[in-house]
Amino acid sequence: MSSPFDPPPGGDPLGGGANSRPGQFGGDQAGTSAGRRSPQVHGDPFAEQGPVAPPPNTNPWNVPNALTTLRLIMVPLFAWMLLAHPDDFWWRIGTALVFTVAILTDLLDGHLARKHNMVTDFGKIADPIADKALTGMAFVGLSIIGELWWWVTIVILIREWGITLMRFIVLRQGVVLAANRGGKAKTVVQAVALILMLLPIMVPFNAIGQVVMGAAFILTVATGIDYLVSTIKRWKQQKGGPVGQQAGPY
Numbered sequence: 001m002s003s004p005f006d007p008p009p010g011g012d013p014l015g016g017g018a019n020s021r022p023g024q025f026g027g028d029q030a031g032t033s034a035g036r037r038s039p040q041v042h043g044d045p046f047a048e049q050g051p052v053a054p055p056p057n058t059n060p061w062n063v064p065n066a067l068t069t070l071r072l073i074m075v076p077l078f079a080w081m082l083l084a085h086p087d088d089f090w091w092r093i094g095t096a097l098v099f100t101v102a103i104l105t106d107l108l109d110g111h112l113a114r115k116h117n118m119v120t121d122f123g124k125i126a127d128p129i130a131d132k133a134l135t136g137m138a139f140v141g142l143s144i145i146g147e148l149w150w151w152v153t154i155v156i157l158i159r160e161w162g163i164t165l166m167r168f169i170v171l172r173q174g175v176v177l178a179a180n181r182g183g184k185a186k187t188v189v190q191a192v193a194l195i196l197m198l199l200p201i202m203v204p205f206n207a208i209g210q211v212v213m214g215a216a217f218i219l220t221v222a223t224g225i226d227y228l229v230s231t232i233k234r235w236k237q238q239k240g241g242p243v244g245q246q247a248g249p250y
Contacts (some may be wrong), residue, residue: 071105071134072129082145092200142198156216162224163224196208197210
């Protein structure tokens with residue numbers, strides 16, 4: 001007479017049976033029920049997770065795009081104030097103030113778009129256009145009223161609009177030209193130089209604005225050459241690289 005505590009025929013003391021497989025209860029004593037596998041845990045389950053990025057918001061009706069649109073609207077206002085009242089002290093103060101506010105909207109809309117993941121197709125196109133329109137009008141306006149050499153304005157505009165056009169062209173081929181430190185420094189120095197040139201600063205203190213403008217000119221040309229060389233290298237890699245192997249998209 002068999003005891004209820006005796007193992008089943010051909011099995012083991014834990015009741016796995018003769019046909020028990022590893023991983024079943026009684027087969028390898030893993031402690032799992034029959035027909036189930038032990039869960040696989042990869043990494044540290046208690047590791048601290050980083051901040052979760054907000055879901056992308058591709059709706060063009062958002063605050064960053066509104067700021068970009070405002071900057072575009074401010075360009076003709078800024079142009080009229082500068083060209084209609086170039087010699088009036090208080091009008092020049094107001095002109096410099098309008099330009100400064102417009103420049104700050106550029107910093108703010110980019111920050112908000114990245115922080116809240118609100119990068120849209122409209123913003124990708126309108127933001128650089130608004131930036132170049134604003135700074136371009138400032139350079140042209142200062143040359144029209146005789147406070148900045150035309151050759152400086154022409155060289156800077158060729159660089160600015162040329163690089164912007166090149167960005168759009170290579171972007172369609174999958175090559176992304178991210179702004180580097182030199183480009184960001186150029187943008188800041190340009191903004192400071194233009195504000196100083198727009199302010200009605202008396203001689204000899206107006207030389208400060210001219211010195212900063214010289215630095216902005218050098219940075220503009222140098223970063224333009226750097227972007228051009230980088231684009232040519234990436235374009236060659238995109239087309240196959242030095243060994244004739246197709247490179248992946250950027």
